[in-house]
């Protein structure tokens with residue numbers, strides 16, 4: 001699944017089309033089946049934002065196009081009419097450039113689902129207070145699981161979850177109710193800082209995600225699936241104590 005920061009990069013590239021009236025077409029039959037191209041064709045694009053794991057295209061007339069990329073979906077911005085092979089799901093064509101969506105797989109006109117997302121971790125002023133409040137609604141949940149719940153905090157993928165918890169010195173296995181407000185805030189601040197740095201291109205090397213040893217103390221990094229989706233959490237048993245063993 002693309003991490004939140006790669007979606008934000010895509011949203012930045014797509015800004016060149018904002019303000020333009022776009023021609024839309026769906027060369028791929030599955031893209032055509034969504035009916036999106038007919039609906040947005042000829043409308044002016046007002047904004048493109050990454051919200052959680054979705055790209056939202058706001059068009060005049062109140063239409064909002066939601067594009068969730070899952071693992072394989074990719075948006076590219078090319079000169080108008082650039083040659084290509086294969087059939088993209090959707091092409092949004094402006095006067096000089098066009099945005100091309102490859103491999104869908106989720107494309108729909110909506111305003112419904114996005115309202116249920118929590119505050120975006122990469123917003124220009126992330127609402128940390130509300131994120132902490134949201135997390136605390138389920139005190140029995142393990143923090144490594146809760147941070148991936150997009151209804152509580154939108155945009156933290158598994159990699160940044162792992163790294164933020166390590167920087168904050170908090171084990172992914174501790175329960176939300178055991179953590180102080182300062183600890184929860186600290187984790188979120190690390191997530192924001194790391195993801196912003198990555199977005200700006202100065203990506204720090206990963207500290208422990210898929211690494212064998214802790215760069216701080218030299219202990220062996222542990223890894224185990226966590227939560228309903230069994231996403232792999234990595235943690236240092238020395239720097240992030242209170243881990244179950």
Ligand SMILES: [Zn+2]
Nearest residue numbers: 214217236239
């Ligand atoms: Zn360590």
